[in-house]
Amino acid sequence: MQIITVQPEAIFQALADETRLRIIRLMVTTGEECCLCExxxxxxxxxxxxxxxxxxxxxxxxxxxxxxxRWVYHRLVMEASYLEPLHAxxxxxPDLDEVYSADLKRFHERLCLREEGRCRVGILT
Amino acid sequence: MQIITVQPEAIFQALADETRLRIIRLMVTTGEECCLCExxxxxxxxxxxxxxxxxxxxxxxxxxxxxxxRWVYHRLVMEASYLEPLHAxxxxxPDLDEVYSADLKRFHERLCLREEGRCRVGILT
DNA sequence: CCAATAGTTGCACTATAGTGCAACCATGCA
DNA sequence: TGCATGGTTGCACTATAGTGCAACTATTGG
Known part of the structure; x- marks a missing residue:
């Protein structure tokens, strides 16, 4: 749980990277929690x-x-008023280079391999 | 007018700095356009x-x-669907260190010096 | 208990961002 | 026309961010 208060710039800094934006975008779009290997x-x-x-x-x-x-599950934090508009x-x-849609496709395929909603397979590629 | 398409990361990168966040915050809060000296x-x-x-x-x-x-007026761009939630x-x-409220106070005082809605005084400090 | 595996981190390296100074451009007024 | 002024930018410097490699921890299954 996030009790600490973060500097506002750090929030935007965190999203100022393509890889991190891909991660957040995947979680915002699906609402899913997921582990590193997924x-x-x-x-x-x-x-x-x-x-x-x-x-x-x-x-x-x-x-x-x-x-x-063995797994660490990551999920979106929702407990701050600015997070809702940020997720929106x-x-x-825009998905300029179709990167997000490709990520999303692979993510959905990967989620199909879960057993009872939990990851059990590890890294495949 | 912004026709060019910007990389999504660049949008967050632009806000990942205290000074730039102070600028944007001032303009989002007031809806005003303003020049550099203001x-x-x-x-x-x-x-x-x-x-x-x-x-x-x-x-x-x-x-x-x-x-x-002699003046250059800056205003918020509104013509993109993600800008509304971004402004929100x-x-x-949060205004952790009361920096924004202090900026806003000085900004309002500065706007009082306009003549017919335009800056005419230049840098005072 | 040992091996395999999910995940983390120290180190070295490179690239990029923010800053101050000073010089510069551009506009309007005397 | 010259000067004051609003605004911009090149340069040098410093600090920080992202990356790959390799070594590491921790947990589980055989």
Missing amino acids: LVDSLLEPSYKLSRHLKILRQAGLLSSQKEG TVQAL | LVDSLLEPSYKLSRHLKILRQAGLLSSQKEG TVQAL
């Missing part, structure tokens, strides 16, 4: 890279993370 | 610094600028 297979980026970007998003108060055995902004962004 | 007196920052930040905001498609004699986000941000 993001690796959806964005086709190395885990160490995404892990670091997830940390930045967490520190900006945009995501919260919860460990479940992200959803209204 | 911003200098409101934010108490040197003109060369604000001039450069205004350029970044313009390039990100957040502001448009129009020259009027900026307005919903």
Whole structure:
């Protein structure tokens, strides 16, 4: 839970990167929580890279993370008045290079592999 | 007028700076257009610094600028679907250090010096 | 207990962003 | 026409952000 208050600039700084925007966009669009390996297979980026970007998003108060055995589930934080319009902004962004739609397609495919709503397969690619 | 399409990251990058956020916040809150010298007196920052930040905001498609004699007036761009929720986000941000309210107070005082809605006095401080 | 695997992080490197100074352009008024 | 003034920009400098590699922790299944 995010009790700490974040500098407003840090919120926008967190979204000022293509990879992080892809992560947030996926979660805003689907409303799903997900683990790192699911993001690796959806964005086709190395885990160490995404892990670091997830940390930045967490520190900006945009995501919260919860460990479940070997997996860490990340989900959107909703408990701040500016987050609702911020999510709406992200959803209204144009998908210039069709990057987001491709991410979303792979993400949906990846979610099909869950067992009882939980990731059980690890990184595939 | 902004015809060019901006990379989504660039929009957030533009707001990922305290000075630029102060500028945008002032304009979102008041809905006013303003010239550089009015911003200098409101934010108490040197003109060369604000001039450069205004350029970044313009390039990100957040502001448009129009020259009027010696003065250049800057105003918010509204012609993109994501700008409305983005402005709402900026307005919903907390004013942690009372920086924005102080800016706003000085800005209102500065606007009182206009003649027929136009700046005529230049930099005062 | 050991091996495999989900995830994190230190280090080195490179690229980019923000700043101040000073010089500059451009406009209007005396 | 010359000067004051609103505004912009080139340069040098510093700080910070993003990346890949490799080493690391932690958990689970055999």
